[in-house]
Amino acid sequence: MPELPEVERGRRLAERIARGRRVVRVRCARDPIIFEGAGPARLHRALLGREVRAVRRRGKYVWFELDARPWPLFHFGMTGAFRARDEAPLLPASGPRLPDRAWPPRFTKLRLVFEDGGELCLTNKRRLGRVRLRNDPAGEPPVSRLGFDPLLDLPPAPVLAERLRGRKIRLKGLLLDQSFAAGVGNWIADEVLYQARLDPRRPAGSLGPEEVARLRRKLRHVVTTAVRVDADKRRFPRTWLFHQRWGRRADARTARGEAIEHLTLAGRTTAWVPSVQG
DNA sequence: CTCAGTGTTCAGTG
């Protein structure tokens, strides 16, 4: 379920399993779609015998810093995840699903075994993810093209306001644009706009200073809360739109009793609350 | 059987 919080969770898991340890075994599926420009042989050569110095994230991308380049860069697509051996998978955001305790898990594309016996698998059900090799992941596309990361470098409100000035793109489209805000995906965009009481169809440039400040505050709040929820396995606050957005029932309501409506923006289903955001 | 979906990218339109 990879939007920023889930990707950050994946980063932390990979860090716990891999940091400071040497890769002693690499197994990868033959899957040219997943391993774009990084075939199994090259990936094998890049990883085997290397020590993982750090695991970094920006937006929805995660990469390993190894003791030699190139470094692997991961994108989970819609259905990708890291899994560690003997680690119960957390329930995905979209709803309960039976935990898969098999090892290696179904849909494993890459399996790494470390010197201490720890194991990390990259799984991907729908194959929309990517593994690439980069000499400098942060300095090269696609990561270098990303905008600010709400967790790493959220700009102050006046800077944000300047970046919105004159733009006609609708707020929903802007939030989904990774070159603007890296890591924001469909449900976070809707949640932020709901909590900031902003109509997703508003042109970005039409926001006043107070509204920009609100958008910024809620962006930080939703993302940091979601990361904490993931880390602590606690529930999302009851009042969040989050809980209702997947039902798509015609009479869906928030915990406050507000009617939820759905429309399509930027090619994505958008849940919003007209009485609050209208 | 049909169809929507947590994401990205590209082609085409205005």
Add this chain to the structure above:
DNA sequence: TCACTGAACACTGA
């Protein structure tokens, strides 16, 4: 250049 749409990718689950 900007903004938007639709398609493609591939597969699951409702």
